[in-house]
Amino acid sequence: xxxxxxxxxxxxCKSGTSVKIECRSLDFQATTMFWYRQFPKQSLMLMxxxxxxSKATYEQGVEKDKFLINHASLTLSxxxxxxxxxxxxxxxxxxxDTGTGKETQYFGPGTRLLVL
Amino acid sequence: DAKTTQPPSMDCAEGxxxxxxxxxxxxxxxxxxxxxxxxxxxxxxxIIHGLKNNETNEMASxxxxxxxxxxxxxxxxxxxxxxxxxxxIVFGNEKLTFGTGxxxxxxx
Numbered sequence: 113x114x115x116x117x118x119x120x121x122x123x124x125c126k127s128g129t130s131v132k133i134e135c136r137s138l139d140f141q142a143t144t145m146f147w148y149r150q151f152p153k154q155s156l157m158l159m160x161x162x163x164x165x166s167k168a169t170y171e172q173g174v175e176k177d178k179f180l181i182n183h184a185s186l187t188l189s190x191x192x193x194x195x196x197x198x199x200x201x202x203x204x205x206x207x208x209d210t211g212t213g214k215e216t217q218y219f220g221p222g223t224r225l226l227v228l
Numbered sequence: 229d230a231k232t233t234q235p236p237s238m239d240c241a242e243g244x245x246x247x248x249x250x251x252x253x254x255x256x257x258x259x260x261x262x263x264x265x266x267x268x269x270x271x272x273x274x275i276i277h278g279l280k281n282n283e284t285n286e287m288a289s290x291x292x293x294x295x296x297x298x299x300x301x302x303x304x305x306x307x308x309x310x311x312x313x314x315x316x317i318v319f320g321n322e323k324l325t326f327g328t329g330x331x332x333x334x335x336x
Contacts, residue, residue, distance in 0.1 A: 116271075118271075146323075146324075148326075155315075155326045155327060155328050155329065156266075156272065156326040157326075158323060158324070158325070161323065203269070205271045205272070207271075207272075207324075216262065216277070216324065217324060218274070219264075219271035219272045219273070219274075221270055221271050222270065222271045224269070
């Protein structure tokens, strides 16, 4: 099946710094990628929808200036957490839409962010 | 998207069939029922989906009632590796909305 990778798998950073997370579709082209956030013992919450070559669509309550999303190619989307704070510590997961209509979305393995 | 209701947790003995129910009474005609699972600290994994007919693949079977207001995911021979949170999602547009799911624990 289609494979989605994320890098890094985990990251620790100091408060106030920025962190970039990459999401890649390895064996298919993804016109749409999605970014989710998951806090401990909670479900996944959609943050934004990223379309190749256009601006991302953010869900209500998600700050677009804090969570910068770039989808410059059909196989790569990046999420940059700017000026990270401890409350941004979470599990960030991306998914990609294959466009086949069968499995809808393939998910990456996730990136665990810890902000000190 | 229509909302779903799942029991928060279930146990199942290893080797037995695990039957996970889901209610989606407000589902509309063009919405599919999708099942994903999430093993601890991993991204969700697609299991199966269906519209109105029962479906089966190498992982599971999906039974959808005739009125489409509920469905059951069946793992025919549960193993310890099937311990995970299982999400039932009704999908009609481009966004998957995850509920709280069912935490399935397979007991040795």
